Amino acid sequence: MGYFELFISCIFVNNILLAQFLGNCPFLGTSKKMETAVGMAMAVIFVTVMAGTITWIIYTFILVNYDLVYLRTIAFIVVIASLVQFVEMFLKKSIPALYAGLGIFLPLITTNCAVMGVCVLNIDKEFTFLDSLAASLFYAIGFGLALILFAGLRERILLARVPKPLQDTSIALITAGMISLAFFAFQGMV
Amino acid sequence: MPKTIVQEFTKGLWEELPPFRLVLGLCPVLGVTTTMENGLGMGIATTFVLFGSNLLVSLLRNIIPQKVRIACFIIIIASFVTIVELLMQAYAYPLYLKLGVFIPLIVVNCIVLGRAEAFAYKNKLSYSMADGLGIGIGFTLSLGALGAVRELLGNGSVTIWGDTSYNLMSVFPSFQPFEFMVQAPGAFVCLGLMLCVINAVGD
Numbered sequence: 468m469g470y471f472e473l474f475i476s477c478i479f480v481n482n483i484l485l486a487q488f489l490g491n492c493p494f495l496g497t498s499k500k501m502e503t504a505v506g507m508a509m510a511v512i513f514v515t516v517m518a519g520t521i522t523w524i525i526y527t528f529i530l531v532n533y534d535l536v537y538l539r540t541i542a543f544i545v546v547i548a549s550l551v552q553f554v555e556m557f558l559k560k561s562i563p564a565l566y567a568g569l570g571i572f573l574p575l576i577t578t579n580c581a582v583m584g585v586c587v588l589n590i591d592k593e594f595t596f597l598d599s600l601a602a603s604l605f606y607a608i609g610f611g612l613a614l615i616l617f618a619g620l621r622e623r624i625l626l627a628r629v630p631k632p633l634q635d636t637s638i639a640l641i642t643a644g645m646i647s648l649a650f651f652a653f654q655g656m657v
Numbered sequence: 658m659p660k661t662i663v664q665e666f667t668k669g670l671w672e673e674l675p676p677f678r679l680v681l682g683l684c685p686v687l688g689v690t691t692t693m694e695n696g697l698g699m700g701i702a703t704t705f706v707l708f709g710s711n712l713l714v715s716l717l718r719n720i721i722p723q724k725v726r727i728a729c730f731i732i733i734i735a736s737f738v739t740i741v742e743l744l745m746q747a748y749a750y751p752l753y754l755k756l757g758v759f760i761p762l763i764v765v766n767c768i769v770l771g772r773a774e775a776f777a778y779k780n781k782l783s784y785s786m787a788d789g790l791g792i793g794i795g796f797t798l799s800l801g802a803l804g805a806v807r808e809l810l811g812n813g814s815v816t817i818w819g820d821t822s823y824n825l826m827s828v829f830p831s832f833q834p835f836e837f838m839v840q841a842p843g844a845f846v847c848l849g850l851m852l853c854v855i856n857a858v859g860d
Contacts, residue, residue, distance in 0.1 A: 485841060485842075486841050487758075488684050488685075488841070488844065489688070490684065491683035491684050491687060492681060492684070492767050495680065495683070537742075537743060538739070539761070540735050540739050540761045540764055541732065541735040541739060543761075544731055544732075544735050544765070545731075545732070548728060575767075577727075577731070577765070578766075578767055580684045580762045580765045580766075583764070584758055587762070588758060631856075632853045632854075633849075633856075634856075636852060637850075637853040638849065640845050640852065641845065643845040644842045644843070644844070644845030645842070645846075647845055648842040651840065651841060651842055
């Protein structure tokens with residue numbers, strides 16, 4: 468598969484949030500304000516690309532070589548957890564404003580299924596190193612795109628009069644369904 | 658007033674029913690509920706991990722240092738997820754293939770980590786076991802219900818372990834399967850509407 472097809476496939480057709488349903492907790496949690504959504508998108512892109520490549524290297528050169536494939540889940544989560552810790556320390560020191568803005572959601576990237584999901588998908592699809600680097604980047608961009616689009620819509624919903632039982636999460640989910648429907652139209656492109 | 662063990666168990670079935678009351682762990686909820694069978698299978702796997710991790714975290718709560726507790730929880734959870742993965746590969750391989758990436762992803766399910774942090778780390782063993790089991794069963798029932806609604810509307814019938822047990826088309830001959838429901842956008846819309854119903858009933 469060429470990189471252009473991979474690009475379209477990862478961002479639009481198989482969007483990690485809207486078609487594969489990974490990373491929905493931060494999707495609903497950080498999308499109330501545009502600023503946090505942008506910060507979260509950046510943090511996720513950075514962590515996903517790093518995690519995607521590092522876990523690929525560890526899986527291929529250590530786990531497969533020593534016949535330890537069954538340890539995949541444990542190994543991956545340890546890599547992701549330490550990476551997030553590292554990013555947290557880095558941001559705290561160099562970009563304190565962004566660190567304060569992300570707040571609780573930064574440590575929560577550890578339990579963001581999108582990051583772990585991309586790492587597992589790269590292995591399951593038997594990607595080469597460059598493919599998994601590109602796929603991690605594209606999946607993460609797709610995550611950021613969907614999150615920012617959704618945050619824009621949610622800011623508008625605040626102004627709308629929503630029936631009481633539908634308020635908050637319920638209407639957010641239905642809106643997400645509508646964006647998902649829009650992304651669905653890309654199916655068949657690749 | 659401290660709750661009894663029975664109350665800790667039953668709160669997972671309504672008061673704190675995941676994912677409707679505790680809006681956590683949505684990824685498997687949306688991802689696997691195209692059929693009722695997948696939903697129930699996923700729920701049972703999650704219940705096993707939840708019960709096991711609550712049990713172990715509660716047992717070790719005086720040994721695990723405060724500062725590195727999250728890392729310890731994650732390792733405990735990951736071990737149980739690995740056990741589930743191996744068990745399913747051995748005894749439920751077709752289901753394992755269908756659930757695919759969502760089985761390793763139980764490790765990052767916020768409900769499991771959330772219960773370890775919010776409950777098991779602070780409570781006695783018996784209470785933690787009741788809590789894990791209750792929340793797990795609540796989660797399984799929710800997934801099963803969502804899967805049943807989506808499968809019924811999307812395919813016109815509900816299949817459980819190979820037998821079509823209920824067929825909508827035999828009751829309403831003119832019923833057309835509403836395919837939207839089993840596709841990706843339908844998952845969001847269906848969960849949103851069910852949440853709305855639960856909110857309306859709860860108030």
